[in-house]
Amino acid sequence: MSVRVRRVYDPPEAEDGTRVLVDRLWPRGLAKDAARVDEWPKAVTPSTELRRWYHAGEGSYEQFAERYEAELDADEAAEVLDHVRELVREGDVTLLTASKTPERSHASVLARLLEG
Structure with missing residues (x-):
């Protein structure tokens, strides 16, 4: 099972x-x-405050990743994260984001956590 990160604007692929x-x-x-989105678990997305903080350039990507991981430890997010982990155990998963740089976004942090 694999976890991929792609832009949501890219055309769907068979291996997604x-x-x-x-x-x-x-x-x-x-x-x-x-x-062609199969799931949209909003509970595993960064909070509006964290997203605004990061996009304002107030912190580094590493600081953002650390704060995002802390948010994922909250009860609701942790429960939904477990559901996404189950999807990964069942087969390939592609995390979709509108970010222009997915490799420096919350999606790559989430992929790392799901693969680990």
Whole structure:
């Protein structure tokens, strides 16, 4: 089983497996049927406050990742994270994000936690 991170705007691929949108907000300009999203677990997305803090350039990616991981320890997020882990145990999962740099986003932090 593998975990991939891709932009939600990229066309779906056969090897995507279960497609999980990991952004709190629906991506701009993207029709829901075109995205082919299987799951949208908003509880595992960064809080609005953390997202704004990071996008304002107030901290490093490493600080963001640390704060995001702490948010994922909260009860609701941890429960939903367990569900996503179960999806990974069942087969391939692609985490989808609208971020222009997915490798420096919450999606890559989440992928690392799911693979570990």
